Amino acid sequence: MGLTAVVNTSIWFPSPSESRHRPNRIFCGSNSPSSLVRIFCGSNSPSSLSVSSKSNEALNVMISGAPASGKGTQCQLITAKYGLVHIAAGDLLRAEIATASPIGNRAKQYMEKGLLVPDEIVVEMVKERLLKPDSQQHGWLLDGYPRSLSQATALNSFSFRPHIFLLLDVSEHVLVDRVVGRRLDPLTGNIYHLKYSPPETQEIAARLTQRFDDSEEKVKLRLKTHHQNVDSVLSIYKDITVKINGNLSKDQVFAQIDTALTTLIHQRNPASGSLTP
Numbered sequence: 001m002g003l004t005a006v007v008n009t010s011i012w013f014p015s016p017s018e019s020r021h022r023p024n025r026i027f028c029g030s031n032s033p034s035s036l037v038r039i040f041c042g043s044n045s046p047s048s049l050s051v052s053s054k055s056n057e058a059l060n061v062m063i064s065g066a067p068a069s070g071k072g073t074q075c076q077l078i079t080a081k082y083g084l085v086h087i088a089a090g091d092l093l094r095a096e097i098a099t100a101s102p103i104g105n106r107a108k109q110y111m112e113k114g115l116l117v118p119d120e121i122v123v124e125m126v127k128e129r130l131l132k133p134d135s136q137q138h139g140w141l142l143d144g145y146p147r148s149l150s151q152a153t154a155l156n157s158f159s160f161r162p163h164i165f166l167l168l169d170v171s172e173h174v175l176v177d178r179v180v181g182r183r184l185d186p187l188t189g190n191i192y193h194l195k196y197s198p199p200e201t202q203e204i205a206a207r208l209t210q211r212f213d214d215s216e217e218k219v220k221l222r223l224k225t226h227h228q229n230v231d232s233v234l235s236i237y238k239d240i241t242v243k244i245n246g247n248l249s250k251d252q253v254f255a256q257i258d259t260a261l262t263t264l265i266h267q268r269n270p271a272s273g274s275l276t277p
């Protein structure tokens with residue numbers, strides 16, 4: 001592990017164009033910190049700095065958790081209230097699969113086995129989506145990425161750092177029960193559960209679809225992959241991680257997330273309380 005230096009400074013993530021020309025560098029200002037977070041600079045020699053993120057950046061959030069831990073459901077509630085751009089690695093992959101491209105066909109082979117799709121496919125997909133103007137302007141809500149240390153390191157090398165890492169903690173038996181009952185409305189994107197969150201009308205019920213990897217057998221493979229990688233990712237974000245009890249109802253889970261995000265926003269913008277001044 002590299003040198004650990006505690007430096008009171010503010011930090012400014014360079015704009016996408018600057019990131020492209022100066023990879024692996026983060027510009028440090030000298031304003032007094034409003035809140036301290038520990039981050040790693042660069043990708044090879046992690047020298048952790050304890051810095052404050054400049055409050056005029058848009059809010060950047062990561063949400064993580066085991067398969068069917070509720071990430072997608074909570075992301076719908078978070079984006080509705082905070083206006084962040086929801087970027088879900090799984091959705092990006094399924095969209096690629098829908099194009100029947102060679103990359104999509106290759107990705108599906110891994111997804112059907114509950115394995116992580118290779119970094120050379122996922123990292124580029126997520127990076128390109130993060131670089132789009134809407135993500136930069138409104139802030140991003142990154143869902144289901146990173147799922148490995150190499151993916152987290154890649155994100156750092158592009159100078160993308162979250163202000164908070166939300167970890168949905170759900171018991172394994174709850175996860176399996178959720179997966180087998182999960183259904184998706186292809187028209188609205190809404191997520192339902194046949195037992196816990198049934199469709200409002202027969203019309204919706206008739207058009208619901210089930211993901212090809214949402215079977216009891218496949219979710220156990222996905223859970224195995226999750227357990228093999230989760231600790232290495234958590235180690236990178238341990239100083240900004242907020243653990244959420246995901247076993248509760250949808251609204252009770254969101255109440256915890258809402259409190260965490262509101263608290264963070266007020267810490268960064270005590271006066272205005274807005275996402276950015």
Ligand SMILES: Nc1ncnc2c1ncn2[C@@H]1O[C@H](COP(=O)(O)OP(=O)(O)O)[C@@H](O)[C@H]1O
Pocket residue numbers: 066067068069071089090091093110111112114115116117118122143144145146147151213222
């Ligand atoms: N960051 C990622 N890296 C590699 N593969 C991924 C990643 N995110 C999703 N996948 C693939 O897509 C599948 C579905 O992921 P996702 O839609 O996030 O559902 P869940 O959160 O329920 O696992 C995963 O099982 C994995 O095969």
